[in-house]
Amino acid sequence: MSSLRSRLIPATAALGAVALTAGLAAPAVAGDRDRHHGHSGADFTLTILHNNDGESSLLPTTVDDAEYGGIARFVRKVDTLRWRSYLNYDRGESFKRGVVTLNSGDNFLAGTTFQASREEGAPFYDAVAQNLVGYDALGVGNHEFDFGPGVFGELVRDVKRTPFVSANLDYSAEDSLAGLRQLVPSTVIRERGEKIGVVGLTTPSLPTISSPGDVEVLTDLAGIAQEQVDALTERGVDKIILVSHLQGLSSELELVGSLTDVDVVIGGGGDEILADDSTQLFPGDADDVYGEYPQIATDADGTEVPVVTTPGNYRYVGQLEVTFDRKGDVVGIDGGDSGIKVVTDTGAEAVGTSRKAERKIEEPVAAYEAALAEDIVATSDVVLDCERSEVRGVEANCGNLIADAHLWTAQQAAADFGLDAPQVAIQNGGGIRGEIDQEAGPVSVADTFRLQPFGNFVAIAEDVPVETFRQILEEGAFRLPESGDGAFVQAAGFSYTVDTSFPARDADQSTGEQFAPGERVRSVVLDDGTVLVEDGVSVDGTVDVAGLNFSLNGGDAYPTLENTTIGVSDQQSLENFLAEALGGVVSQADYPRGGEGRITIE
The missing domain is CATH 3.60.21.10 (Metallo-dependent phosphatases)
Structure with a gap:
């Protein structure tokens, strides 16, 4: 059988030039079936x-x-x-x-x-x-x-x-x-x-x-x-x-x-x-x-x-x-x-x-977007690395900023819901959109929607076993060192180390069912120095976790966590954090390009 490639019809002169206009009707088709053929097979x-x-x-x-x-x-x-x-x-x-x-x-x-x-x-x-x-x-x-x-x-x-x-x-x-x-x-x-x-x-x-x-x-x-x-x-x-x-x-x-x-x-x-x-x-x-x-x-x-x-x-x-x-x-x-x-x-x-x-x-x-772009909530003196390859594969200051926002939001609201204030927050790389760097200068409400547009809500999961929390990080790391997976975890309140030479987590990407645990996350340490994972071994304990409800509910094939949403959307959380917690200033000192060592990939 001859290949389709060999039967590609080259560009040839059309039968006559016709000026097209928006209102031009399609040409009439001849009624005689034999006249439809350009050659015997067509x-x-x-x-x-x-x-x-x-x-x-x-x-x-x-x-x-x-x-x-x-x-x-x-x-x-x-x-x-x-x-x-x-x-x-x-x-x-x-x-x-x-x-x-x-x-x-x-x-x-x-x-x-x-x-x-x-x-x-x-x-x-x-x-x-x-x-x-x-x-x-x-x-x-x-x-x-x-x-x-x-x-x-x-x-x-x-x-x-x-x-x-x-x-x-x-x-x-x-x-x-x-x-x-x-x-x-x-x-x-x-x-x-x-x-x-x-x-x-x-x-x-x-x-x-x-x-x-x-x-x-x-x-x-x-x-x-x-x-x-x-x-x-x-x-x-x-x-x-x-x-x-x-x-x-x-x-x-x-x-x-x-x-x-x-x-x-x-x-x-x-x-x-x-x-x-x-x-x-x-x-x-x-x-x-x-x-x-x-x-x-x-x-x-x-x-x-x-x-x-x-x-x-x-x-x-x-x-x-x-x-x-x-x-x-x-x-x-x-x-x-x-x-x-x-x-x-x-x-x-x-x-x-x-x-x-x-x-x-x-x-x-355009008029709606222009109004949002004129509403300035902060000024950044550093470029925020928000490109897809960055937030989905390495520590990025854009990811750090957003994860910090959701941790702060959850800590502020936890008591109102009778919950413990979480020690950590996770932000899946796929949930950070925009996919272009945020240049230094004004940060508008439009920018916050661009970066956190999905309308997911900040949620808190209490008493999560450390090993379960670790498997969330493992799911984010299973395709490393290749960048681009939406499950990659940007971190707040902790740091972690991944060694890609160890076995990756094996889970059904349609259901999240885990077939084999990952062993790539070798250490997890809270910001206060508490060790959760050392030399690839999880301590026998729990941690309170903040994140977006999509992630805590098993999105990206993460382990599913019982959680409580606190009524603040992803975009609202980021906007409030910029204006209130940071006082309207994103500084180079707090969010250096390349991150500050929260994630190490070996």
Whole structure:
């Protein structure tokens, strides 16, 4: 069998140049079936426009006087690509053409944009955005559940008539979602008389990285997906797309090997950049290219399957142009027209904006954010290291500051709840967002939302056995020295040492069940000098622990702790700490870059 790579259709001159406008109708399709063929094997050419991980990044970013992203320009980009695709015939394709627009999850994210949607009388801006894009189907990611299933239900109801596909989520026991007809395992899109099946999957790690409530997360991804594919095939659907949010494209590439009859896979959650030297990219992205677009995987029958994704934040639209024969088999991919298309106002990919999206979304959200940015709560005389690789793998002064805030908040409120004041606090690296360094200078309320946006609450767990506390730290250390795991623990009230040469904790990342304890945490010492772990051995005692309720309730596959929330959100805790405990000043002496020795990794 010839490979899909060898059948990539090169960029060739289209049959005529056509000026596109927003109101241009799609061209008529010839009625005679034989006239649909560009060559003897081409029966239908489908353009798949796709993105993932929009994560409420609705406002544009300016770099070197050029503008990137923003939902208004993204909407216009999708519209332009959609209508161009109907007209963009190349040799080897079919004159019978269709377009579908898909998304593979993480359709909103905590932060100031989301917070703008919570203002009285405001719409759910992410839902408004998705309606304006005009998706045919939406995947379900992990961030949809960060505020619990009820908020996800609000999004579903506000995104009019668009199905949300995920075959491994069972909503029946969750009252806020049960009965919502848009929540389906798969759907069929009809385009130009053709039936295109779309099957969805969501990461099995959902219970430990988000808050799905009583939604049951099924883990047999291959079996569940294949069951849906087979059901669609039996209904005569011979073009099937898998839309999955598995947190990394390697998971999708591996999954294909267990499936049959899937024609295209669109992954989400990993932010991989698939591009070549000719692709126009967002500044800085050229250093992080994962590979070419598309990736090619081989299914269980030996058939090659294109696998694609895009970086998030509405900065790119993916465009995959595939041609099918009469049997529904992929016989070609247009390598010239396919790829990720950067959303920008500069260069070859430049495009204008949707005035409707500007008026309905960008302008009110920008006004809300501007008001928060003008509310200054502190001044920092040091850069705070808040980048993802820092807070998720090494001690960072940004992590120290936030962990200190939650420890202080818990200690201030403990007596009011009849609780002991905790000696320590933990902050999971994945709970620190923003993912850029906080420059020295003013710190605004907007900055506190950017860093602590999830609306989790500070909680206290009393009398936690030292060994249990140690296994929380072990879970944070199990991927070291590789940085990037959201479970990595930033510390307050104690210091700890990790030796990566010792065995790591082995736990089910979907449930948190521990199979074998970790042995990497070799010492834990409280700030008052009390030793909790020495030479890898935990003392026989307990410790009172503060943290966010997500973490103490078993998030990130931590051991679950019985705890009491104290009614202060993550953002409120940080804002109050900056203004009250620190007197509005974050000093170099208290929070030096690189930390102060709270975490040692050997």
